[in-house]
Amino acid sequence: MSNIAIKAENLGKAYQLGQIGTGTISRDLERWYARMRGKEDPYLRIGEANDRSIKGESDIVWSLRDLNFEIEQGDAVGIIGRNGAGKSTLLKILSKVTAPTTGKISGHGRIASLLEVGTGFHPELSGRENIFLNGAILGMRKKEIQRKFDEIVDFAGIERYIDTPVKRYSSGMYVRLAFAVAAHLESEILIVDEVLAVGDAEFQKKCLGKMGDVSKGEGRTVLFVSHNMQSINRLCNKSLLLKNGKNIGFDTTNRIIEKYQEAQSKFQELIISNKYVSRLRFNQIEDYLQIECYYQNCEDFDFPFLGFIVSDIYNNKIFGTNPRIKIPEIEIKKSSRGVIIAEIRNPKLLNGTYNLSVWFGNGKDDYFIGENILSIQISDMINLDKDVSPNDIGSVYPTVDWKQLDNL
Amino acid sequence: MLKDNHSWTIEAKSSLIDLKLREVWAYRDLLGLLVRRDFVSFYKQTILGPLWFFIQPLFTTIIFTFIFGNLAGISTDGLPKPLFYMAGITAWNYFADCLTKTSTVFKDNANIFGKVYFPRLIMPLSIVVSNLVRFGVQMILFLMLVAYYYFTGASFQITWAIALFPVIVVLMALLGLGTGMIISAMTTKYRDLAFLVTFGVQLLMYATSVIYPLSTAIEKYPAYSWIIEFNPMTPIIETFRYGFLGEGAFSWGALGYATGITMLFLILGIVIFNKVEKTFVDTV
Known part of the structure; x- marks a missing residue:
């Protein structure tokens, strides 16, 4: 039990489609009245699974529904699924940006979430000022930031521009700085959405490396959403496969990626x-x-x-x-x-x-x-003689002529 | 998240009375940095810099003096007109700024709020504190004007009620904050309220004793003056004027009433605000 870092129980999140708010005061009152009497929300009952391609009957879709999983401490977990499978919603709930509609999710440890880099950067402020501001937004105390300041600047590699307003930064520098701040946040759980799509290859590598250190070296739990199977495979030992808001597989990354590929409805x-x-x-x-x-x-x-x-x-x-x-x-x-x-x-x-x-x-x-x-x-x-996965030794088996020369 | 042993639970429902003040305290550094951001970014790349804080009250005072004082001839209780108006404007502006800025806090920060969690209450609080800095600067202008009239021998006196100044400032801040938070929570769903606020604050100014003394209003419109008296900002402005200029309808009862309303709005504001912040991302 003490090893469980994150546990989700019957987690669900419903969204209302279409227009929100216009002409619905009466409906709002009706929902409110139902809740006051302790009854179920009359408009939530008829919800449907979130499937983009099908035209639904109801205005309510469940982006996540009855999701259950347990993540152990120190695991790096990739979250895999097609667009609309509920990956981002899950991360949003975990980051406390939005609340679930049903169920609960609990765990141990401080969460650092990186749904976007550079949130709260102010263009007029210098790099130095933004490091402090962004760090504080992510939940760091001033002292903590001061202690890590040099490390952050060094990681971002922007020492020369540290007192220039960030609006004059190139977009690459901006992202470097933002990621550097987030990566140096002391937390037990790190949540990362596809933020690495930006930045050059070298920096992406550096970020993945940093995240790898975080999970392997420091024993922190990492949750990572990406469509890039290569990065997931490199970084995560386990993966969670979501489909229409449901958990359809939680296993080692290899098996989940294979399962995902099979489920991609590809044909021969x-x-x-x-x-x-x-x-x-x-x-x-x-x-x-x-x-x-x-x-x-x-x-x-x-x-x-x-x-x-x-x-x-x-x-x-x-x-x-x-x-x-x-x-x-x-x-x-x-x-x-x-x-x-x-x-x-x-x-x-x-x-x-x-x-x-x-x-x-x-x-x-x-x-x-x-x-x-x-x-x-x-x-x-x-x-x-033995079944082996392409992930272990590569996809192509070599033609090898072996020789042994003895008595040399 | 910041409880002891670092255990947390995220659930659909939360208790109404949990004001999350402990969490706000943990993020106090952020409050300071946000205030600094507002202040620094305000005058970056401007020539006059913080002087801009002076310009608005100065010109409003001049215009009010001409239009309401000279043209319309509204009484100022025997006080020098610029002094009378600037007292009202300085205090009113602080309240109005707190209210209007707070009421759009969800809309203005939707981007940040949608991506990262911190106690949302920090944002409205930082607005109130940022405006306090601005108010402080404008108070300097007002005090300079007071000093000028004092040395030129105009007829006004500073009374003991000036000691209530800190109380008044806190009341204005909290009243603006509370009202603003109630409105901000509702604007996430019903955008119309945002239009109402800018317009409503202007109207509210005329229902507060900013451009006229309360005594004149009671004297001229005895049937309607209850509207002005029920307005919790009226006793605040009256006390402010009484303290600094020696004229104004000060009473403990009225001030007590304003305090009661302020507390009510504040608590209601925080409760509604905390309730909305959990899911506003989905509706804004």
Whole structure:
């Protein structure tokens, strides 16, 4: 029990859709009267799960509903889900920015939340003044900030500009400074929304490193929301998968990311309503992969052709090719409709999920681009004695010729 | 969050009477920094800097002296006109600034409030304190005017009631704060109130003894003067004038009444404010 850092019980959050507030005084009074008598809110009963794509019946949607989970102290937990799954709502509730509609969430330790960097920065004030102001907004005492001041400036790398108003900062400097302040907040729980999308690659790396230190070295609990599976995988040992406001998986990050990819409703075969491409297929046939691209209306093409990239679930590209890189060694005939088949001989992929991006066009123009449009579950492509995850040794198994020279 | 052993619970409901004052105390440094921010950012990149604090009351006094004093000929209880008006304006401005700024606190800070948590009460408090700085500067102007008239031998006297000055300041601050918080909580849903405030504060000034002495109002409109007397700002302004200038309808009863109303509004304001702050992000 004492190891639980955060515990959510039947957590729910309802939002009202559409107009809020106009002409609803009577409704407000009705709700208020119902609550006064200790009854359930008459307008909340008919709520629905939050699914953007379906036109709902009710004005109320549940962004989170009956969410339960327990996070242990020292865990770095990634929160994964599609847009609208309730990730940000969960973080908002945890940061106390908004209150839940039902249920409760409890825990131990001071929370530092970074839903946005640079909240409360005042453009007219200098970097120095803003460090203090922003630190105080995040809950630091003046003394605490003074003690860490040099460290913060150093981390942000803006020493030279420290007495310049932040409105003259470049956006990169601004973000650096803001993240530096937040990262130096002493807390037991760190909540981070996708704030790292800004800043250059080097700084992003630095931030991820800092957050990694926080969870691994200092034993703090980290909650991290991102659509970047690579950063989640790097940073988080566990992950929580949300769908329509519900917990549909809480496990090690590897398994959750795989589950998420499977749930992404990807297909091995796809009928497309494109003018030129009608159907795509991606198959494993024993130890090779086959891509089929059915094309139509290509009378005027002198060179209808296919390009592809296979990548892993973290969006790391593994291999690919297209006719601009290397002209295929077959003769392409002019034809209005047909199929182009690519067979990838012996790619030696480990068991797991892989995505395929497809390009179709001729030498000059692009006619169809589908990023990660198909997905495939590879199994038993190579003979191994033990099942191993691509996350452990990489996606491609090498062809190795072993030798031993003895008695040297 | 800041309780002992650092345990916390976030729930849908919270108790009405929990004013979270302990939490506010823990964030007191933020209050100081916000006040500093308001003050510093006010005069950055201006030529006259803090002098701007003088200009508004100075010009309002001049205009009031001409229009209400000379043109309309409203009595000033025998006091020098600029002195009479500036006393009223300085005190009224403090109350009015506290009220109008506080009443838009949710709207103005929606961005910060939506991203990070700190006791929301800090924001209205910082407004009241920032305005106090401004009020202090304007008091200097007023005192300079008092000194000028004193040495030129105008007919007014400073009375013992000047000792009530700190009480009056606190009352004005809290009344503005309380009323402002009640309005701010309601403006998150019903925006109309925001328009009403700017307009309402102007009207309220005429229902307060700022440009006329209470005694004249009672004398001329005995049937309606109860409106002015019921206005809790009236005894405050009257006491202010009585203390500094020796004229004005001061009574302990009226001051007590103003104190009672202030406390009522303040507590009501904090309760409503705390209730709204939990979910206002969803509606604003």
